[in-house]
Amino acid sequence: MAQRLSEDLKSSGIHPTQQRLSVFQTLTESKGHLSAEEIHGLVKSKTPRIGLATIYRTLHALKEKGLVEEHRFNDEFSRYEAKPAKHHDHLICIECGKVVEFDQPVIEQLQVAAARDNHFSIVSHRLEIYGICETCQKRRAEESSLRL
Amino acid sequence: MAQRLSEDLKSSGIHPTQQRLSVFQTLTESKGHLSAEEIHGLVKSKTPRIGLATIYRTLHALKEKGLVEEHRFNDEFSRYEAKPAKHHDHLICIECGKVVEFDQPVIEQLQVAAARDNHFSIVSHRLEIYGICETCQKRRAEESSLRL
DNA sequence: ATGAATGCAAACGCTTTGCATCGTC
DNA sequence: GACGATGCAAAGCGTTTGCATTCAT
Numbered sequence: 001m002a003q004r005l006s007e008d009l010k011s012s013g014i015h016p017t018q019q020r021l022s023v024f025q026t027l028t029e030s031k032g033h034l035s036a037e038e039i040h041g042l043v044k045s046k047t048p049r050i051g052l053a054t055i056y057r058t059l060h061a062l063k064e065k066g067l068v069e070e071h072r073f074n075d076e077f078s079r080y081e082a083k084p085a086k087h088h089d090h091l092i093c094i095e096c097g098k099v100v101e102f103d104q105p106v107i108e109q110l111q112v113a114a115a116r117d118n119h120f121s122i123v124s125h126r127l128e129i130y131g132i133c134e135t136c137q138k139r140r141a142e143e144s145s146l147r148l
Numbered sequence: 149m150a151q152r153l154s155e156d157l158k159s160s161g162i163h164p165t166q167q168r169l170s171v172f173q174t175l176t177e178s179k180g181h182l183s184a185e186e187i188h189g190l191v192k193s194k195t196p197r198i199g200l201a202t203i204y205r206t207l208h209a210l211k212e213k214g215l216v217e218e219h220r221f222n223d224e225f226s227r228y229e230a231k232p233a234k235h236h237d238h239l240i241c242i243e244c245g246k247v248v249e250f251d252q253p254v255i256e257q258l259q260v261a262a263a264r265d266n267h268f269s270i271v272s273h274r275l276e277i278y279g280i281c282e283t284c285q286k287r288r289a290e291e292s293s294l295r296l
Numbered sequence: 297a298t299g300a301a302t303g304c305a306a307a308c309g310c311t312t313t314g315c316a317t318c319g320t321c
Numbered sequence: 322g323a324c325g326a327t328g329c330a331a332a333g334c335g336t337t338t339g340c341a342t343t344c345a346t
Contacts, residue, residue, distance in 0.1 A: 017301065017344090036335080051303040056336065075220045077335055091268050102262045107255065111277050114250045119282035120239050127275045129259050134267035165319095165326065184310080199328040204311060225310055 001025070012065040022046040023058045024067065024082075033071060033079040033099050073099065073128060089126070093133035095140075100133070149173070160213040170194040171206040172215065172230075181219060181227040181247050221247060221276065237274070241281035243288075248281070 005024050009016040022043045027034065030042070040055045059080055062068035071079050073092045088103040107127060115122045132140070153172050157164040170191045175182065178190070188203045207228055210216035219227045221240045236251040255275060263270045280288070 015300075015345095019302075049303075053304080053337075054302060057301085060337095070223065072220055072223050075218065075226065078223065089262075091263060091266055093268070094271055100266050100268070102266065104258050104262050107258055107275075110252050110255055110258070111275075114237075114252050115239060115277055115279055118239055118248050118250065119285075120241070120248070120277070120279040121285060122277060122279040123242055124279075125275070125277040127255075127259075127273070129263055129268065129270060129273040131263055131268040131270040131272075137267075137269060163325080167327075197328075201312075201329080202327060205326085208312095 008067065012067060014061050014065060014067075019043075019047050019050050019054050020058050020061070022050065023055060024062060027062075027068060027080060028082045031082075033073070033081050035077055035079050039080065073097075074130070089128065091129045091131065091133075093136055094130050095132055095136040098133050098135075156215065160215060162209050162213060162215075167191075167195050167198050167202050168206045168209070170198065171203060172210060175210075175216060175228060176230045179230075181221070181229050183225055183227050187228065221245075222278070237276065239277045239279065239281075241284055242278050243280055243284040246281050246283075 002021060002025060005028060006016040006021060009020060009024060014020065023039060026039055026042045026046070034042070036052065036055050036059065039059075040050070040052050043050055043055065059068060059070070063070055063080075067083055068080050069083050071081070071090070073079060073090065074094070074097075084101075086103065088101045089107070091100040091102060092098070104127075107125075111122065111125050150169060150173060153176060154164040154169060157168060157172060162168060171187060174187055174190045174194070182190070184200065184203050184207065187207075188198070188200050191198055191203065207216060207218070211218055211228075215231055216228050217231050219229070219238070221227060221238065222242070222245070232249075234251065236249045237255070239248040239250060240246070241248075252275075255273075259270065259273050
């Protein structure tokens with residue numbers, strides 16, 4: 001696994017140091033959307049002396065090379081995820097912060113139409129749907145029934 | 149105009165002070181996507197002694213009451229716009245930063261499908277398409293032909 | 297030995313907050 | 322006079338940067 005990731009870094013022109021490998025591996029394994037601080041916490045178990053600055057510098061490099069994506073759901077601080085094989089969009093629960101990935105290929109076509117009408121050449125897009133997840137809906141329902 | 153805006157504030161439960169009116173009016177007239185600093189600069193011509201803190205406090209209040217929307221295009225600092233009558237999405241030029249609004253009603257239906265599959269109840273959504281606008285495309289073309 | 301990578305702490309930029317002052321009813 | 326609104330300056334917070342040190346070659 002680590003060997004494979006090391007190759008990925010090398011082939012992207014990133015020198016695979018121990019720290020960088022830890023960051024990339026953590027992000028790849030977690031499959032989540034982690035903040036820099038969260039990554040720092042996790043990576044320290046593998047590489048205890050690593051500093052937050054290295055996390056940020058590594059994330060920038062990985063992002064630059066397209067190995068990692070940066071998001072700012074809810075306009076909070078940045079969260080990072082290992083770049084998935086194919087693009088997907090996100091459902092975000094505004095109550096508990098849970099993020100669910102989905103993809104909806106038709107959107108790719110719709111956006112083309114909007115861009116063409118405005119003479120834009122598309123580079124990327126971002127679709128985020130904010131709502132309340134099933135768990136939070138249930139909890140809300142229970143809470144309100146208790147109140148009666 | 150100012151009278152009308154004053155009524156809007158009052159009916160939203162916001163006490164329409166001189167400063168708040170200036171901020172709201174500036175945002176309504178500009179029709180753009182302004183940063184807090186830009187708003188501050190513009191508002192000072194109407195209300196010279198206003199501080200940046202008041203801008204932020206007012207924007208929060210307006211946002212809370214649904215009169216203003218906050219965006220973070222390109223993961224930059226926040227930009228604000230007076231809430232439009234109907235929801236629209238944004239095309240953002242990654243080269244010059246220009247923002248074009250568009251709406252694509254079909255997207256509303258697509259997102260419902262995605263949310264339903266994941267048992268989410270939708271509160272809002274955000275679709276941003278990043279690309280290169282016509283002007284920047286032309287400039288690029290000229291630059292590259294000059295280089296030959 | 298040389299240049300890249302790192303840790304630490306200081307700096308940064310946008311935003312928020314504490315507090316004394318001001319304005320309004 | 323009371324209370325909310327404001328300006329100012331300081332603090333906060335995520336992120337970036339300068340610099341001395343460490344690491345790899």
